[in-house]
Amino acid sequence: MSVVAYADGAARGNPGPSSYGVVVYDEAGVELYTGGRALGHGTNNQAEYEGAIAALEAALRLGAANVTLRLDSQLVARQLTGQYRVKNSKLIPLHRRLVDLRTRFRRLTIEHVPREDNKVADRLANEALDEQST
Numbered sequence: 001m002s003v004v005a006y007a008d009g010a011a012r013g014n015p016g017p018s019s020y021g022v023v024v025y026d027e028a029g030v031e032l033y034t035g036g037r038a039l040g041h042g043t044n045n046q047a048e049y050e051g052a053i054a055a056l057e058a059a060l061r062l063g064a065a066n067v068t069l070r071l072d073s074q075l076v077a078r079q080l081t082g083q084y085r086v087k088n089s090k091l092i093p094l095h096r097r098l099v100d101l102r103t104r105f106r107r108l109t110i111e112h113v114p115r116e117d118n119k120v121a122d123r124l125a126n127e128a129l130d131e132q133s134t
Contacts, residue, residue: 002027002066005055006113008121009047009073010129017132018042020051021124024058033058036124038132048073049094051125052080056101056108065106070113072122077112 004025011018021036035058039050052071059067071077078084079095086095102108115122 001064003059003064004068006070006118006121007051007055008118008125009051010125011044015043018047019125019128020047021121022055023120036128038128048076068109070111072115072118074112080110
């Protein structure tokens with residue numbers, strides 16, 4: 001099975017309260033999974049990585065062999081495709097986790113998308129942040 005997963009991370013204050021949102025669709029655009037989670041104190045980049053990890057873990061649970069992972073974080077997308085090195089010590093273990101997850105799929109494609117193309121994951125991340133604040 002092939003899926004398209006969108007992930008987004010958010011942090012208010014950066015660093016500050018952080019969260020992620022994830023949505024996974026099948027090839028026909030049918031929503032298979034949505035989720036969001038408050039992460040506590042962290043940076044936007046940490047939250048973006050956590051969201052990407054959650055998206056791939058959801059794809060695994062769904063039995064996907066081929067995944068297109070779409071992120072609106074240019075930094076994270078370019079680090080995952082090897083265009084940028086990971087220098088931040090807090091991102092290195094998250095990057096390693098994603099590299100490990102990558103091996104679980106027949107094909108994993110990472111795409112950077114404009115923020116407006118990632119609205120559902122963004123909304124889920126913000127809803128998780130709002131719930132954390134109350």
